[in-house]
Amino acid sequence: MNATDRRTEPWRDGDALTVCATTLIGLAVIAGAWFGVSGTVSATRQAAWLNAGAAGFAIEAGGLCLWLLRLRRAVGERRVALISLAPQEDAQEPMRTARPPRCTRPTDTTVPLPLVRAAGMTRVHHPDCPLVAGKDVTPAGLDDGEPCGVCAA
Structure with missing residues (x-):
């Protein structure tokens, strides 16, 4: 992946892998907790499965928050590049200076x-x-x- 490809995509492959992995793990824990709580009648055992389901939700929410933060960072980088407040280090062509208004x-x-x-x-x-x-x-x-x-x- 070269520098121009990095600027056209808002996230990297690792970011997509992170969000997919945390979502799948979180959903698996939630599904396991749902299956576990459906087979018990005791309130104390149901509370333990409920805690496991809450942990699965926290795993999934954490992964999605990391992904949203990465997207927010990409939007900020593009905004800075758009209004040309910071020079782009990986630009292949020389920066054009804007003509005066x-x-x-x-x-x-x-x-x-x-x-x-x-x-x-x-x-x-x-x-x-x-x-x-x-x-x-x-x-x-x-x-x-x-x-x-x-x-x-």
Whole structure:
């Protein structure tokens, strides 16, 4: 598996094996507990089988939580790569620098452009924010929308 394959799949083979193994083990313990409790009439023996079933559920839930955490980590890595806040070490092509945002309206060159926003955006950004890089932007004020959480406008 090369670097580009790793980025197209949200999890590794080991992650899929872990979730399958813990799910099968957990279900086997739950099924064994169900079978064991169905053959007893004593409440104390049923409680022991109930504890075994709860342990099987904990095994299964633990494996699924590990899998969800791995998927969450993959989403975070893709989000960082999407907005280009961190350089990708395994990129095969050189990183392209985004062109500076273009203003669609003429602006006064003596007044700095503190905040901008692109068409369809509800938040205002600094001109060097990666979320507006390469987009046609218009000047905006703080009263034009919520400040961006990435560039902390």
